[in-house]
Amino acid sequence: MSAARREARAFAPGSVGNVGVGFDVLGHSIAGIGDIATVRRIDEPTVRINAIRGTVTDLPLEAERNTAGGALIALREALALSFGFELELDKGIPLGSGLGGSAASCVAALVAANALLDAPLSPHALYPHALAGEAVASGGRHGDNVGPMLLGGLVLATADRLTKIDVPAGWHAAVVHPHAVLETRRAREALAGAYALKEFVAQSANLAQVLLGCERGDASLVRAGLSDVLVEPRRAPLIAGFAEVKQAALDSGAMGASISGAGPSVFAWCEDEATARRAGASMAAAFANAGFASDLHLTPINGTAAEVLA
Amino acid sequence: MSAARREARAFAPGSVGNVGVGFDVLGHSIAGIGDIATVRRIDEPTVRINAIRGTVTDLPLEAERNTAGGALIALREALALSFGFELELDKGIPLGSGLGGSAASCVAALVAANALLDAPLSPHALYPHALAGEAVASGGRHGDNVGPMLLGGLVLATADRLTKIDVPAGWHAAVVHPHAVLETRRAREALAGAYALKEFVAQSANLAQVLLGCERGDASLVRAGLSDVLVEPRRAPLIAGFAEVKQAALDSGAMGASISGAGPSVFAWCEDEATARRAGASMAAAFANAGFASDLHLTPINGTAAEVLA
Known part of the structure; x- marks a missing residue:
């Protein structure tokens, strides 16, 4: 030994x-x-x-x-x-x-x-x-x-x-971190209260499409499903510029975008690294318009x- | 033409x-x-x-x-x-x-x-x-x-x-229909009211495991996930004998069992037809103990x- x-x-x-x-x-x-x-x-x-x-x-x-x-x-x-x-x-x-x-x-x-x-x-x-x-x-x-x-x-x-x-090797995420702090406690508080069953039905359909899309390497399923209808609407008001940052990602060709963890970072999923780089730059520009400097991290989703x- | x-x-x-x-x-x-x-x-x-x-x-x-x-x-x-x-x-x-x-x-x-x-x-x-x-x-x-x-x-x-x-060809369901009518309207009413976020988290984890288990043909994932923690607890009281029928399915080796649609039929998922046949017979016996005759339908899940x- x-x-x-x-x-x-x-x-x-x-x-x-x-x-x-x-x-x-x-x-x-x-x-x-x-x-x-x-x-x-x-x-x-x-x-x-x-x-x-x-x-x-x-x-x-x-x-x-x-x-x-x-x-x-x-x-x-x-x-x-x-x-x-x-x-x-x-x-x-x-x-x-x-x-x-x-x-x-x-x-x-x-x-x-x-x-x-x-x-x-x-x-x-x-x-x-x-x-x-x-x-x-x-x-x-x-x-x-x-x-x-x-x-x-x-x-x-x-x-x-x-x-x-399983995720296709080429798929990349752009993750943009604005220089602002959002306490996890405050982000959790935004989720307090009751939820309607129909919210869960829509979210579970989205989750299912994202998982199947990843396993099958089918970007159209991910595009159809990568939309948070449950948590994002409650937390987005805590992140200055969120709507514009998300739209910038989608306009750049991302499959979808939402809040990373409890925020304020925002991620976008893309089918290749070049698109992720472009989406990330647009997202950072949108945060700058809202008054925030930011850092951009590019990563394979299968990291x-x-x-x-x- | x-x-x-x-x-x-x-x-x-x-x-x-x-x-x-x-x-x-x-x-x-x-x-x-x-x-x-x-x-x-x-x-x-x-x-x-x-x-x-x-x-x-x-x-x-x-x-x-x-x-x-x-x-x-x-x-x-x-x-x-x-x-x-x-x-x-x-x-x-x-x-x-x-x-x-x-x-x-x-x-x-x-x-x-x-x-x-x-x-x-x-x-x-x-x-x-x-x-x-x-x-x-x-x-x-x-x-x-x-x-x-x-x-x-x-x-x-x-x-x-x-x-x-995708579902493995051998996987079968036993679906047992007790001779009782449960109006869809009444079954829907049982779902009225508010839901807690933690219920959604548990249910979405279960859904994800079932979908991945099916696509991969991994019965252990289906066994881990095939459990309805959101709707079944609210509807089970409307179905006489439900707890015993479900337990009979699990005791027979089913991967999981729950309510079919709005009920009162109960389904069990099994890894082969013989297990489904055995589970179905046990479920029918449990309904009989509760005072209900029933019909048993056996089907491939990939029907x-x-x-x-x-």
Whole structure:
């Protein structure tokens, strides 16, 4: 039995949660941005956070109040580990952006810690611990951000299972992040109240068409379905310029566009990278018209998963 | 240009509407039961119903108050036909059974009339007229019964489009019809009121798993998803013995079971015909314990479509 590694670093990408039609259950990873966690195995039976650097520095260092710490606590308890972890986070994703920032720290920490186990787990087996970590930030167990980070690409994340959805390799997303913060709590409050059954009928038809369109590589099904009639109407008023940004994406040939996660970032799905680049530029211009600078991220929808760094 | 036929007969099968997780948008045909329409092309620019025979005889003969008549009126108007139709219906599906009885008459009449057109339409092109006919009975435009009858098998029926879902050929449904009538109106009333967002999240995750499971032939995904958490809890109290009937199906190895259409029929999905036969017998026994005789229909989930009879 070889001695386990004492330290590992891992990267977890950003993600587009909800993907418009799959509130709390559907998401895809965003290549090129993400958080890095450095985890060390320690003899004390505890989890501690030594440092948080990067785009966010005012997060709690108490492990149980941090998504990364919460996930490692859950992992330790589930596996009854005799040892503990200390970790440092290098955050690349701004919080309150709708790009999966809290989930990325959680998944990066889990994937790094997993590399230090005597018998590492599969990404699927890490999922419940990622849910436990994500719940520290959101108060609820939803896997639409951590799921895609663990498996890569587009993922259906149900209560106890992750299912990767096939997506044509050429399909790309433009994800535009305006320099404005929308607190997840406020975005959640916009969803309070009652819903009508007919809203759900329309949304479920849309979700079904998007899933079938992805699996079959049929863009016409995605175009028919990629429209959020349930959540977007309630959250759009919180995002300055949203209607114009969405229209800019559609005018550029996108298959559909909606809010990424809880916002304010907006994503557009396109059939190729050139269209995504064009749509992204138009969306950024629309945000500029509304008074906001923004960052553009281009990613294959079938994007990368979290990984241990050499 | 050859002279068009003057008379045609067509058969439309029954259907399992909703399939539990796809309220108003998902359904599959039931082989072996159905309605037959005999349609004659007439010179007068009108639609009239001459006779209704079979399991139901007290339906209105006024064309505009009957689903079959309503569909032919819609077809005439859309195509600006100079001629009219007269029709006779032989009903094989009881109304108020949850087996798509009103939809079957509508689709059988349309398919027969279509054979009398100088330029017959595709099943997809007949869909809007079938929706118009179905609306005569239900007051709403939902295609989860007419869609599967037009295309055969399992069909996603959205507002303006039908998409057939792949299903493994061996998968079968047991559909048990207790000898009790549940008025669609009463079944709809049970759904009045407000819904919580978390109900939608759970149901949409289930729908997604069922669709992916069918397309991939992955029974474990169907088992994980085939559970109606939205509508079934509200309608089950209207069906005597429902809980026991459902449990009997699951105990027999079914992948899942729920209410067919608006009920009171109950369906169970199984991985092969032998399991469906066993599940159906257990379900019928459970209905008998509740005091109801019943009929059992076994069908491939990828069942037959409506067709013109020789």
